[in-house]
Structures are given as C-alpha cells and as structure tokens.
Amino acid sequence: MANEIVIEWPEGPKRYPMPERYTYREMGRIKTLTGIRAGEIEDALLAWDTDVVLAIAQIAAERAGDSIPVDALEELEFGAIRVEMEEDPTPAASEAAEDAGDAPPTTPESGGTPDS
Numbered sequence: 001m002a003n004e005i006v007i008e009w010p011e012g013p014k015r016y017p018m019p020e021r022y023t024y025r026e027m028g029r030i031k032t033l034t035g036i037r038a039g040e041i042e043d044a045l046l047a048w049d050t051d052v053v054l055a056i057a058q059i060a061a062e063r064a065g066d067s068i069p070v071d072a073l074e075e076l077e078f079g080a081i082r083v084e085m086e087e088d089p090t091p092a093a094s095e096a097a098e099d100a101g102d103a104p105p106t107t108p109e110s111g112g113t114p115d116s
Contacts, residue, residue: 005060007073008080016060018083030055033070045083057081 003018022030027038034051036044044052054073061068073081 003086004084005057006082016064026059
C-alpha cells in the first residue's frame with residue numbers, strides 16, 4: 001500500500017495517491033489556501049492542519065482526474081479526509097532490530113564490566 005489520501009464521501013470512500021512532489025503551481029495553491037510555505041508542509045500535515053489537508057486532498061484528487069472544489073471538501077465532517085501513511089520498514093532498521101536480539105548485553109546480568 002502506498003501513501004494515500006482517503007476522502008469519505010456519503011456514497012463511499014475515494015482513495016488517491018499522496019503526492020510526493022509538487023509543481024510550483026501546486027505549491028502556490030497550497031500557500032494561497034493555507035499560508036504555509038513549502039518547508040512547513042510536512043510539519044503542518046503532522047499537526048493535522050486542516051487547510052493543508054484540504055489543499056493536498058484537492059491536488060491529489062485533481063491529479064487523478066476528479067475536480068473537487070475546496071468548498072465541497074470543507075462541507076465534509078471533520079475526520080472524513082485522512083492520510084494513510086505506509087510504514088517504512090527500512091532494511092537497516094529491521095536488521096538492527098534482529099541483530100539486537102543476538103548481540104551480547106553491554107552490561108552482564110551480574111553487573112560489572114563486560115568481557116572483552
């Protein structure tokens with residue numbers, strides 16, 4: 001599953017791929033709608049800034065061929081638009097977690113200094 005924007009309409013949910021990159025026009029639209037600058041978008045999304053969520057939902061839908069006015073999105077009940085993020089199990093993180101179980105403890109159970 002890729003990162004997606006899900007819009008829960010009364011007739012059923014619509015899923016759109018989450019944009020990973022934006023055009024200058026899209027960035028301008030986000031700034032116009034939200035006042036958020038490009039470097040602040042990720043933090044605003046994590047803080048669940050509703051204006052940013054609406055702007056990105058509109059852009060994602062438009063890219064998929066669905067023209068949705070912001071007014072229509074604003075009329076939805078809070079929570080009807082969500083971002084589903086894929087967990088990113090990086091190989092390094094997975095290997096480190098597996099290796100941690102095999103690694104000798106840094107402090108022996110009896111206390112003191114570990115053997116060299």
